[in-house]
Amino acid sequence: MVIGFGDNNGQQNAVEGDWQLVWQDEFTDGIGPDWVFETGNGANGWGNNELQYYRAENASVQNGALVITARQENFGGYGYTSTRMKTQGRKSFKYGRMEARIAIPSSLGTWPAFWMLGNSISSIGWPKCGEIDVMEHINTSPNIHGTMHWEDHNGNYANYGGDTPANVTAYHVYAVEWDENYIRWFLDGQEYHVADISNGVNGTQEFHENFFLILNMAIGGNWPGFQVDNSALPANMYVDYVRVYQRNGNGGGGDPGFSQHIEAESYNNMSGVQTENTTDSGGGLNVGYIDTGDWMAYNAINIPSSGNYTIQYRVASESGGGQLSLDINAGATVLGTVNIPSTGGWQNWTTVSHSAYLNAGTHNFGIYAQSGAWNINWWRIVQQSTASVPALQEKEEESILYPNPTPGHLQVKFDGDNAGIGIYDMNGRLVIPFRNVQPGEDIDVSSLKSGIYILKMNVNGEEKTRRFIRK
Incomplete structure (x- = not known):
């Protein structure tokens, strides 16, 4: 790719x-x-x-x-x-x-x-x-x-x-x-x-x-x-x-793709959290009283095919917000993190999301409170569309990033002798500092956890960006 x-x-x-x-x-x-x-x-x-x-x-x-x-x-x-x-x-x-x-x-x-x-x-x-x-x-x-x-x-x-x-x-x-x-x-x-x-x-x-x-x-x-x-x-x-x-002239049809909705209270195991009645759409229960370090485990969720997925979370926070992360294999692989905004009330709900690359198979997922003081009502895994995305023309002089997704190493082709390259996570944090590289030089990203990242490149006075997936 x-x-x-x-x-x-x-x-x-x-x-x-x-x-x-x-x-x-x-x-x-x-x-x-x-x-x-x-x-x-x-x-x-x-x-x-x-x-x-x-x-x-x-x-x-x-x-x-x-x-x-x-x-x-x-x-x-x-x-x-x-x-x-x-x-x-x-x-x-x-x-x-x-x-x-x-x-x-x-x-x-x-x-x-x-x-x-x-x-x-x-x-x-x-x-x-x-x-x-x-x-x-x-x-x-x-x-x-x-x-x-x-x-x-x-x-x-x-x-x-x-x-x-x-x-x-x-x-x-x-x-x-x-x-x-x-x-x-x-x-x-x-x-x-x-x-x-x-x-x-x-x-x-x-x-x-x-x-x-x-x-x-x-x-x-x-x-x-x-x-x-x-x-x-x-x-x-x-x-x-x-x-x-x-x-076909009317915009309809199309494969909706895989989507799985998981109620937050349907965890198989947890540490530190409690449930309570919710006033969010659909009623039922939400998970609350979440402190830093608390977690919930959701076992045996089947992912039908490898690819990019959007992970959505229905959350609320009275003040200050917090941060959660999603992982598999008891925290061994972190799939992504998302900041939870202050919504002004424990039952004032909003939906936040991040992208993640998931391998096909049955996985045990975990939601971990990187910082607490938030509620969660449900979360959802939605397969991202691929078949209907238009192909973009590429000019020979344009910079090329490959392989993408990558198991741990990237190469970049560009028109110039060298370029400054740095890598950010989806929260805007610089995770691999800027350094100069030459065209085709190996870029080691094996230290990054699985997820989506932003590579920024300065070449010939121009800044360019491109997402890539660390498998």
């Missing part, structure tokens, strides 16, 4: 399997006719107390790419201007693969996004209409976010999101694959988050209706905050293209 490094300047090849291209805007000769421009600041700053006034004049096409420019200027009673554009009333889709190749700024106060809203927003409002955020980024965060928002079966607002590291100022392909069973989020063809919407579980009926596309860059708001680095303005969001694919 060979994976190209960094940015892909070419267009994607024909999508594998039964995906068919049904709509696109390449922005080659201008902005296509299916976009409608929002004007103004909306209601309460578009519901987020955003600081900008949206204008069509802040969108242009330069060198075959859409450019959305955020400026510090007084207009319409606001101190900033930008653009928000949508396909509402002109193009909408039920299921499919929605992708865009985008480069965005990284500065305090910016909030660029590629997202979707349900067509029914004009009649039933938000969040009941549903929202799918393909990509969001705020401020100078090292991560991009993919999230869904909806009204659950109890009539309450709900959201479920994931995030992954990205060098956002470089071009990346951001995508979701959405069918009647799952929504999956991708960065450059690598899945990093998945949500189960099968049979409208947990009130997700909204996600079985048509949605329209949105591109925008906000300035300030409830999420990024209200401090803006005005010295970084004007700032540009570049969109090379937006494309929509569907299966």
